[in-house]
Structures are given as C-alpha cells and as structure tokens.
Amino acid sequence: MSTTPYPFTALVGQDDLRLALLLNAVSPRVGGVLVRGEKGTAKSTAVRALAALLPSVAVVPGCRFSCDPRDPYPDCPDGPHESGPGGERPARMVELPVGASEDRLVGALDIERALAEGVKSFEPGLLADAHRGILYVDEVNLLHDHLVDVLLDAAAMGASYVEREGVSVRHAARFLLVGTMNPEEGELRPQLLDRFGLTVEVTASREPEQRVEVVRRRLAFDDDPVAFAARWAGEEEALRGRIAAARALLPGVRLGDGVLRQIAATCAAFEVDGMRADIVMARTATALAAWAGREDVLEEDVRQAALLALPHRRRRNPFDAPGLDEEKLDRTLDEFADQGDGPEDEPDPGGEGPDGGGPDGGGPDGGGGAPPPPRSGDEPGVERSGPDSSDGSDGSDGRDAPPGGETAPQEAGAGAAPGSGGGERRPVAAGEPFRTKALTVPGTGDGAAGRRSRARAEHGRTTGSRRPRGALGTLHLAATIRAAAPHQRARGRGGPGLVVRRDDLRQSVREGRESNLVLFVVDASGSMAARQRMGAVKGAVLSLLLDAYQRRDKVGLVTFRGREAELALPPTSSVDAAAARLDRLPTGGRTPLAAGLLKAHDVLRVERLRDPARRPLLVVVTDGRATGGPEPVALASRAARLYAADGTASVVVDCESGPVRLGLAGRLAGDLGGTAVTLDGLRAEAIAGLVKDVRTAGDSRRAA
Numbered sequence: 280m281s282t283t284p285y286p287f288t289a290l291v292g293q294d295d296l297r298l299a300l301l302l303n304a305v306s307p308r309v310g311g312v313l314v315r316g317e318k319g320t321a322k323s324t325a326v327r328a329l330a331a332l333l334p335s336v337a338v339v340p341g342c343r344f345s346c347d348p349r350d351p352y353p354d355c356p357d358g359p360h361e362s363g364p365g366g367e368r369p370a371r372m373v374e375l376p377v378g379a380s381e382d383r384l385v386g387a388l389d390i391e392r393a394l395a396e397g398v399k400s401f402e403p404g405l406l407a408d409a410h411r412g413i414l415y416v417d418e419v420n421l422l423h424d425h426l427v428d429v430l431l432d433a434a435a436m437g438a439s440y441v442e443r444e445g446v447s448v449r450h451a452a453r454f455l456l457v458g459t460m461n462p463e464e465g466e467l468r469p470q471l472l473d474r475f476g477l478t479v480e481v482t483a484s485r486e487p488e489q490r491v492e493v494v495r496r497r498l499a500f501d502d503d504p505v506a507f508a509a510r511w512a513g514e515e516e517a518l519r520g521r522i523a524a525a526r527a528l529l530p531g532v533r534l535g536d537g538v539l540r541q542i543a544a545t546c547a548a549f550e551v552d553g554m555r556a557d558i559v560m561a562r563t564a565t566a567l568a569a570w571a572g573r574e575d576v577l578e579e580d581v582r583q584a585a586l587l588a589l590p591h592r593r594r595r596n597p598f599d600a601p602g603l604d605e606e607k608l609d610r611t612l613d614e615f616a617d618q619g620d621g622p623e624d625e626p627d628p629g630g631e632g633p634d635g636g637g638p639d640g641g642g643p644d645g646g647g648g649a650p651p652p653p654r655s656g657d658e659p660g661v662e663r664s665g666p667d668s669s670d671g672s673d674g675s676d677g678r679d680a681p682p683g684g685e686t687a688p689q690e691a692g693a694g695a696a697p698g699s700g701g702g703e704r705r706p707v708a709a710g711e712p713f714r715t716k717a718l719t720v721p722g723t724g725d726g727a728a729g730r731r732s733r734a735r736a737e738h739g740r741t742t743g744s745r746r747p748r749g750a751l752g753t754l755h756l757a758a759t760i761r762a763a764a765p766h767q768r769a770r771g772r773g774g775p776g777l778v779v780r781r782d783d784l785r786q787s788v789r790e791g792r793e794s795n796l797v798l799f800v801v802d803a804s805g806s807m808a809a810r811q812r813m814g815a816v817k818g819a820v821l822s823l824l825l826d827a828y829q830r831r832d833k834v835g836l837v838t839f840r841g842r843e844a845e846l847a848l849p850p851t852s853s854v855d856a857a858a859a860r861l862d863r864l865p866t867g868g869r870t871p872l873a874a875g876l877l878k879a880h881d882v883l884r885v886e887r888l889r890d891p892a893r894r895p896l897l898v899v900v901t902d903g904r905a906t907g908g909p910e911p912v913a914l915a916s917r918a919a920r921l922y923a924a925d926g927t928a929s930v931v932v933d934c935e936s937g938p939v940r941l942g943l944a945g946r947l948a949g950d951l952g953g954t955a956v957t958l959d960g961l962r963a964e965a966i967a968g969l970v971k972d973v974r975t976a977g978d979s980r981r982a983a
Contacts, residue, residue: 283504286511287328288518290321291493295479299587300329303455303476305525306566310476310559311456313419313467313591320481321493322459326415329457330372332519334526336411340366343403344450345410352438352451356401371412373405373454377421380752384429385441386448401448406439409454419458420467420852423728424831427471430456434474464852466828473552476559478591480602525569532565538576541615545585548611549603551592560584578612706865710818715826715961718896720795720928726893729794729831744785751784758785794831795896796850796886799823799857800879802901803840804870807934813866816934819958820861820900828854833893835882836860839875841868842907846878850886871907872947875899876918883927897922897929897951902936903943919950929953932961 290297299312314322339346342357348365351358375384386404405414406429416422422430433439439452456475460467472478484490500507508515542560563584568576590602720732728734744758763783770778799820807813827834834857835850847860876899883895905911922929929951933944936958948955 283508284327284331285324285500285504286508286515287325287332288514289496289500289507289511290325290328291496292484292489293321293325293481295587296322296325296481298583299477299479300325300457301522302563302566302570302587303457304329304332304522305570306529306562307455309562309566310474311458313472313475313478314457314459314481315462315478316459316481317483318461320483322481323417326413326457326459327372330370330413332515332522333370333413334519334523335367336370337365337367338411344407345412346451347411354449356403356448356450371408373409373412373414375405375414375416375422375426377416377418377423379405379426381425381429382752384426385439387441401441403450404439406433406452406454407450410450410452412454414454414456416456416458418460418464419471420460420462420464424468424730425728427468431470431474462853462855466853466855472591473555475591477563477587479587480590521570524572525566528572528574529565529569532568532574532576534561534565534576537615538564538578538581541578541581541612542584544615545581545608545611546589548607549589549593551589552594556589556592559588563588578616582608582612706863707814707817709821709862710814712818712822712825713962715819715822716956718797718823718826718898718930720894720896722894723790724793724795724892724894726793726795726890727831728791730792731795731830731832731896732793732894734791734793735788741787742790743788745788747784747786751786753787753789755785755787759783792830794833794893796833796835796883796890796893797823797827797896797898798835798837798850798879798882800837800839800875800897800899800901801861801864802870802872802875802899802934803838803864803866804904804906805840805867806870806902806904806906807866812934812936815958816900817861817864819932819961821858822961823898824854824857824861835886837875837879837882838864839871839878839907840866842871842874844871844874844878846882850882869907870901870904871911872901872903872905873908873911873914873918875901876915876922880918880921883925895927897927897953898932899929899947899951900932900934901944901947902934903931903941903945903947905943915947916950919947923950923952926952931955933957 287297287300296312296314299314303309303312314326316322336345337348339348339351339357339360342351342355342360344352344355344357346352346355346358346360348360348363351360351362353359382404384404385406386402416430429439433452433454434456437451437453438449441448458475484493496507539561542557542564546556546560560581561584564576564580567580567583568574571580585608586603586605593603718731722733724732724734726734741755744755759779760777762785763777763779766780766783767778770780801816801820803813807816824834831852832854833850833852834848834854835846836848836857838845838847847864848857851857879897883897886893886895905915908914929948930953931944931948931951933955935941935944945955
C-alpha cells in the first residue's frame with residue numbers, strides 16, 4: 280500500500296471542504312473542521328492531503344511531547360527544557376480509531392513494569408503525538424462517550440492531565456481537531472459539536488463531467504501514486520507558498536468595530552449559545568481576509584465565516600436539517616452594514632456574486648474564487664423514499680391540513696372486517712414531542728456505549744474484577760494484591776515488598792450504560808386514523824425517537840397497513856431519517872398486525888447476526904386490532920409469542936381511545952411478554968417500573 284498522499288490540489292470540487300481546511304492551515308486557532316457527508320465524498324482523502332501542506336514544526340530534540348524550543352511547556356514530563364534552538368520534523372496527522380481505549384488516547388502507566396521493576400514509566404498517548412499537529416477522527420459520531428469527554432477536556436484546556444495508578448502527568452495538547460462523519464450513522468453531542476471551529480456539508484457531484492474527472496484522477500493515482508503526485512507537485516508547492524504568505528499576513532489583518540458588530544448581530548440573530556461562535560467567526564473572517572491577500576476584513580468575509588462557523592451551533596431540534604437561512608443572514612448583515620467604522624472604500628463589495636460570494640481564491644487553485652454551491656442542508660437520500668408515496672401527496676401538504684380533516688373515516692372506527700377500509704389517506708402532521716418515560720432492556724449487556732440500559736463498560740461504577748484478556752486495562756489494585764498475597768512464601772519474598780507476577784494482575788469490571796436497537800412497529804391502518812388519532816400517535820413516536828437520539832440508540836421502523844408490512848427504515852443510528860419516514864407515513868386500510876410483528880422479527884434476527892452484543896427493544900404502537908388475513912387475531916397472538924420465546928424486551932403503546940375500549944393492546948403485550956402503556960401514560964410523570972423483567976428467557980439471558 281502506497282504511503283504517498285493524494286495531492287490536495289488534485290481534489291475535484293468540494294470547495295467548502297477545501298476552503299475550511301485551508302483556513303485552519305492559515306490560522307490553527309480557528310479550531311478545526313467537522314466534515315459531514317455521505318459515503319465516498321473524499322472526506323478522509325482531503326484531510327490526509329492537508330497534512331502534507333502544513334509547515335514543519337520546531338521541536339525540542341528527544342522530547343516525546345513535541346515541546347516548542349522557543350517556549351517549552353513548563354510541566355513537560357520529559358523536561359524541564361531550556362529555551363533555545365531545536366530540530367524540525369514534519370507536522371503530524373494522528374488518527375484516533377473509533378475503538379481506541381482511553382489509555383491509548385491519554386497515555387498510561389506501564390503497569391507490568393511498575394509492578395515487576397518498581398519503575399514509574401509513563402507511556403504517552405495519541406494526544407501527545409498530536410500536539411502541534413492534526414488529530415483526525417474518522418466517524419467521529421461513533422466515538423465512545425468517555426473518549427469524547429477526554430477530547431473535550433483537552434480541546435478546552437490545551438493540555439492533557441493524567442491522574443491514575445499513582446501517576447500524575449500533565450503535558451501540552453494543542454491540536455487541530457478534524458472529524459468526519461456520515462449523518463446517517465447518527466449525530467454528535469452538542470458539547471463536542473461546539474469544539475469544532477467550522478463545519479461543512481459535502482455531497483457527491485451530480486454533474487457527469489465532474490464525476491468523470493474524479494474517476495479519471497483516482498484511477499491514475501491508484502495506478503502510480505508517485506507519478507501522479509509528481510504531476511501535481513508544482514500546484515502543491517504554490518499552494519504551500521500561499522499558505523505561508525497568508526500566515527505571515529494574518530497578524531496584520533484589521534478587524535474593525537463595524538465588522539465585530541456584524542459578527543455579534545449574526546450570532547445573536549441565530550440564537551447560538553455562548554460566545555465561542557463570535558470568537559470563531561472573528562478568527563475565520565480574519566483568516567479569510569489573509570487568504571485573499573487583504574489587510575481588512577470585509578462583509579463578504581463575515582458572511583462566509585457565518586456559513587462555516589454557525590450551522591452546527593445554531594439552536595435546532597435533533598430532527599431539523601442543518602444549515603443556515605441565508606436570506607436571514609443577508610438581512611442581518613445589511614441591517615448592520617452601515618453602522619460601523621470598517622473599511623469605507625468597499626462598504627458593499629462587488630465580490631458578492633452568486634450565493635453571496637466568498638473571497639477570491641476560495642479554492643486551493645486560486646483562479647477566481649467562485650464560492651461553493653449552496654448547502655442542501657439535508658442528508659442525501661433520507662426523505663426521497665418514504666413509504667407508499669404513490670398517493671401523490673407529500674409530507675408538507677399534510678402539515679397544513681387541519682387535524683383529521685382528511686382522515687375522518689367512517690369505515691375504520693370499529694376495526695372489524697370493513698371492506699371499504701382500504702382507502703389511503705394523506706399523511707398528517709405529528710403532534711408536539713414530549714418527554715417520555717424511560718424504556719430499558721432488563722439485565723446487563725455488553726453493547727455499544729450509550730445511555731439506556733445497564734451494561735459492562737469501561738466507565739461507571741466498579742462492580743468486580745477479572746483476569747485481563749489481552750492488554751491490561753484499568754488495574755483493580757485490591758484484587759491484584761489479594762491474588763498475589765497467598766503466594767508470597769512460595770515466591771521467597773525476602774523483604775517488605777510484595778512480589779507480583781503477571782498471573783496476579785486483575786482488571787476492574789465496571790458497569791455503565793449501553794445503547795440499544797429500538798425497533799418501532801407502527802400501525803398505520805384505517806383504525807388508527809380514526810378519530811384523528813394519527814397526529815397524536817406520530818407525536819408519541821417522535822418523542823420516543825427524540826429519547827433514542829439522546830440515549831445514542833440505533834433505531835428502525837416497520838409499518839403495517841392494508842395487506843402487508845414494510846421495513847420503512849432499516850436499523851440505523853440516524854434518528855432524523857426515521858423522523859422523515861414517520862412524517863410521510865400514510866394511513867388507511869386493514870390491520871395486518873401479524874405481518875408487522877413477523878416482519879419485525881425477521882429484522883431483529885438479521886440484526887442479531889450483524890451485531891450480537893446490541894440488545895433490542897421492541898416498541899409496538901397500535902390499538903391492538905387485527906383485521907388483515909385469515910384468522911388475524913390468532914395469527915397475531917402466535918407471532919407475538921415468538922418474542923416472548925426469544926426474550927426480547929417489548930413495550931406496547933396502546934393507542935385505543937373512546938369510551939368503550941376492548942383492551943386488545945394489553946392482550947398483545949401479554950403475548951409479547953412485555954408491558955402496555957397508553958399514549959397519555961407514556962409521558963414521563965412516573966419514570967420507574969415501565970418495563971418489567973422478561974420472564975424465564977430474560978433470566979437466562981442475564982445468567983449468560
């Protein structure tokens with residue numbers, strides 16, 4: 280495999296991505312970049328190509344923590360260092376794997392050497408390696424929460440503190456944080472989002488000629504990376520020189536009070552929290568001016584800075600599309616354009632071309648600086664394939680319709696064998712989401728870190744100890760001493776010390792929280808549309824989706840109506856994709872409850888093969904009526920008992936309403952081996968006791 284990076288200047292399109300990365304190369308204090316986009320859009324390629332453009336770093340010879348010889352870190356573990364000349368090395372790009380341990384990230388004491396030799400030897404982690412370079416996290420949204428916490432601390436303090444196993448170490452950790460993510464796999468915590476200076480949305484080009492050029496260049500690079508890189512060496516050197524020139528110009532760029540007022544007004548207009556957005560916008564606008572070779576920050580710089588620095592910071596619900604309202608942005612900038620004392624020679628720069636115009640040279644090639652295309656703001660492919668869209672209506676039409684205006688069926692109220700119940704109704708808008716009761720899976724799991732159910736985890740309270748499997752994690756000191764104590768006489772201990780061997784080492788077992796697979800099975804039949812219930816039902820499911828988002832769950836959506844069930848959304852970490860499917864969910868027809876349960880059972884069976892550690896939680900949203908197929912009630916009961924046999928935790932959200940209730944949802948919950956809760960009872964007034972232990976199968980799962 281070739282170690283030659285793909286040339287940055289050979290990238291095709293992706294103007295926003297290239298500009299954001301280059302601005303961080305000009306001014307590392309901008310704070311890094313979060314790159315959001317679909318698969319195969321050169322996210323990782325662009326980040327790796329950036330590292331080759333960064334200037335060399337002066338370091339203290341022999342320092343494992345990359346101290347600057349002109350200003351060495353006073354608490355460096357390899358210090359103290361004296362100021363003076365030092366050596367140089369290329370800037371590093373350090374990759375943080377999603378599955379890395381905390382010890383690998385921050386460093387740790389060499390436990391075996393400490394116990395066997397009595398030497399406190401600290402091994403630096405990835406934060407030390409990334410100091411004064413790039414820390415790159417691919418699929419950053421899949422990073423475990425405990426690693427996110429460490430990154431937040433290091434990014435905020437510019438230093439890493441290690442306090443464990445009798446070791447107290449601190450060292451500088453200032454790095455350019457670059458993360459990439461596919462929004463379909465879930466979102467990031469707001470605290471970590473705020474640590475990224477800029478964010479960009481990338482999508483594959485839909486222009487055939489541009490796609491052809493991407494393929495042509497990639498094939499040429501794969502055939503001969505060295506020759507391909509040599510063809511672009513001139514452009515790379517020119518770009519490297521332009522970065523150096525912009526860095527030299529940066530301290531002299533003027534940021535007038537008028538520009539600062541525009542920045543402050545923009546952040547206030549979009550209701551961003553805190554002051555970090557104002558600071559990042561100011562630094563980004565200054566870097567934009569330096570990149571364009573100007574000493575004054577103009578309104579066009581402020582506009583471009585807002586498009587890069589604010590989309591991930593503005594207040595929005597988890598299901599809202601990212602991006603900024605550019606009309607609102609332009610109104611705000613125009614309102615405050617003539618109230619400042621910025622440069623008067625260009626109060627309304629003509630560079631505000633298509634889409635508001637970025638600085639010239641916005642792309643790495645120089646050449647005109649055409650601004651990037653407008654952001655779509657939507658995750659590609661999420662909302663285009665809603666179930667059963669053949670009725671000609673879309674979700675937006677349904678939003679404006681009066682509740683139940685077109686969903687007042689006469690044939691669906693009874694839910695019994697109505698021949699005319701097959702009419703499809705337009706989707707209705709979901710009701711307002713609310714805080715739900717805590718749904719959990721009983722027992723203790725080993726799945727991905729999250730916030731729903733109990734699990735053995737790297738963080739949490741210590742519940743016991745075990746022999747290490749592979750590399751030693753967190754040492755359980757008391758258990759290690761207990762294991763070594765009975766063997767001291769046989770080992771010929773001649774002094775007050777304790778002789779500890781590798782077989783004595785014990786690792787802590789901790790209990791934290793895991794995420795689960797929450798599979799929603801939603802009844803979209805005519806009986807559910809009766810009495811204008813579907814808006815409330817969608818609101819309840821939206822509330823559960825919001826809860827799943829906050830608890831880092833994976834979600835899936837199965838719907839059933841008419842004659843069959845449909846997997847509307849395969850299990851994914853993108854709950855906003857599920858919300859989009861729900862928004863477009865049409866209703867009408869009979870109630871094939873058994874088909875819905877069997878479809879969900881097949882989905883869970885496949886998911887167990889893919890990810891056996893992730894435990895499922897089935898949430899069935901229905902009134903319990905079964906009218907589709909032969910012997911619908913008996914067949915639904917048999918299908919439900921499959922879940923009880925598997926030990927799958929389940930909850931039935933009973934959507935039955937009216938003065939006369941049949942209690943069918945409660946019977947369904949009994950067959951599932953789960954519990955039932957009404958729509959009103961789903962609200963979080965009483966948190967405890969919703970999901971009871973799954974009977975015999977649940978006990979066997981916990982024992983395993």
